[in-house]
Amino acid sequence: MTPMPMVERASLPLLDIEVLRTFVAIAESGSFTRAARQVFRTPSALSMQIKRLEETLGQTLFVREARRVRLTPEGEMLLGYGRRLLKLNEEAVTQFLAPALEGRVGFGTTDDVGTRILPGVLAQFARSHPAVQVDVVVGSGAAMRQRLEAGELDLILVTVAMHGQSTQDEVVHSEPLVWAGREGGVAAQRSPLPVALAQHGCPWRKAALDALDRTGLSYRVAYTSEHCAGQEAAMLADLAVSPFPLALIRAPLRRLDGDTLPPLGDYQVALVRRDGLGEAGEALAARVIEAFRDLRG
Structure with a gap:
């Protein structure tokens, strides 16, 4: 039996990196005009690039x-x-052309934020800047801010209310805060409503208590925890319901919909730098911002 001929790799077209940059800019902005301003070219030039790219791939993009x-x-x-x-x-160009960064960056985060992006951020940052040591601390938002002000940390990620952040806070992510409980559980039907909350100062706690007080719904604070893992444990045991980020809800937990529980709105994640943050810290900050942009898709 005659073997099938192998496709020559050299016969495959190569994608131009600048054309890809144009394509991504158009996709993210939703407009040839806005993308043209970003890449400093005319919309007609971008149209020609995309036309050639579509012809190369044989697909409408x-x-x-x-x-x-x-x-x-x-x-x-x-x-x-x-x-x-x-x-x-x-990353490849950085390895050869960018000046090598060295030093240490102290990075603090709350557990609900860090678990989602830290593995990818740290892995990518280590490849790009292997000489930079990153020390990660996980704790409450209030504790992170105190350590930043004391000079113990260089960069922190904290949760903030939609309109409650300080002028230092750079909002990098926003998402819905919803009520959550165990699938098939009965905690949401109990009266007074048992709720599991984070400690004082957490935007989730404030949003939940404000919403409950506005509606006059009878409730009791059944559990308080510094980390969201404590709230999750109370929900898994069907001992309470809790305000929780929609993106973090996993089976057997579920979002609790209905007219009995008041809406909570959105909350935000903010990146806060210490004054005089160096190049290594700024490089890590850029990676964090990029990770949240990718999270939004």
Whole structure:
């Protein structure tokens, strides 16, 4: 039996990194005009680049609408590849051209935030800047702010209320805060309503208590924990319900919908730098911001 001929790798077209940068800019902004301002080219030049890219791949990447453009399914697929290729290109160039960063960065975070992005951020940062030592501390938002002010930490991630952040806070993420409980549980039907909350000063706690007080719903604070793992344990045991980020709810927990529990709105995650943060700290801050952008998709 004659073997099937192998496809020559050299026959495959190579994707131009600048064209990929243009494609990602258009996809993220939803507009050729806005993307043109970002990459300092004209919209018509961008259109030509995308046309050539579509011809190279044999796929339509964008659906043009009256005031915006949106990705086709093939475009969505390419966006994931494009972002990864741009990151790899940046890392490769950094290794050879960027000045080597050295030093130590003290990074503090609350557990609900850090568990989502830290593994990827630290792995990527270690590849790009292997000579920088990153010391991670996990604790409450209030404790992180105190340690930042004392000079013990360089950079912190904390949760903040939608309109309660200080001028130092750079909001990097926003998401819904919802009521959660165990699937099939009865805690939500109890009266007074048992709630599990974070410690004083946490925006989740304030949002929940304000919402309950506004509606006049009878409740009792059944459990208080410094970490969201404590709230999660109370919900898993069906001993209480809790305000929780929608993105963190996993089976057997579920979002509690209905007219009996008041809406909680959104909360935000803020990045706070110490005054005089050095180059290593700024490089880590950039990675954190990028990780949350990727989280939003």
